[in-house]
Amino acid sequence: MAAVPEGYYESTNPFLVHGPRGFEEFKLLESFGMYVRMDFPGVPEECVRVSLDPAKKSLAVYADAPKVHRYDLAQRKYLSVIETVCRCCVFDRFTYQMSDGVLRLHLSKSNIDPSHSSCIEFKYSAFGEDISGNDMDESYESKQLEDGNLYVRLDMPGVPKDNFTVSVANGKVNVTGQAPALDHDSGSRLYSSDVVILSGPVDFPIHRVKTIIKNGVIRLLIPPV
Incomplete structure (x- = not known):
């Protein structure tokens, strides 16, 4: 009896055969809003924390996937950060829902510089590791x-x-x-x-x-x- 070689993915789950690729998805909504889907496999709802920095220029999502079985290699921890890259806008509101290892986030921005029109520029960063700091992008x-x-x-x-x-x-x-x-x-x-x-x-x-x-x-x- 042999296991299939371990799957490693930086952007797409190797078991995905049909549907949107990538472990995150972004969509612009009406009224200057943004929708973000983030994959956090193994993370229950109570182990998610979303934090907006005091300047309202970046939003961080912290997620912990606990060991469920004694044979799990390690607890897994995730961190994703969304940042505005302009001087004219800030994040002002967000809501989210976590289910089946997927976080769905609604995020809105507001214009703080009347001399500039509202923009849609942002930067996204994602990190995953186990509790010891080892890379955990393994599916x-x-x-x-x-x-x-x-x-x-x-x-x-x-x-x-x-x-x-x-x-x-x-x-x-x-x-x-x-x-x-x-x-x-x-x-x-x-x-x-x-x-x-x-x-x-x-x-x-x-x-x-x-x-x-x-x-x-x-x-x-x-x-x-």
Whole structure:
């Protein structure tokens, strides 16, 4: 039984087969507003903090993804920053909602310099690391356990708990997830991948695979065959 090599992504989840690419999405709204979607797989709503700096020129999003299973490599921490790059505007209001490992942010700007027309210029920065400071842009991790089981974690942000499907066929374990388009998302997202190759072209009842699904992350315990 072999795990698929670990997935690394700087801009797009490797399991995404259809839908908007990238772990963030920006859209300008009416009334000088902005919509931002940010993927924070594994982060529950209570572990998100959004802060506007006193000058109202930048907004920071802090998010923590706790270890859910004892075999998780580490806690993950995220930081995203949105900044205005002009002198004429400031951020004045924001609201957000967190669900299934995705944060959706509504942000508005106001003009503080009447001599200039309102602009739409901004800069975005994103960082991800584990609690020790190691890079954590990995969407997949696996661990062979002493009892013969294989532990696998996959990030599929935006997928509700009941939209995951796990199947075993022809010696492969496949995970598929459908993330619906919410709010101002430009479209739904479909994830799918064969995440484990078994030792032979065997099938076994799916109930033998234990799953933990939480905050856009699915964890599998796959028995030996």
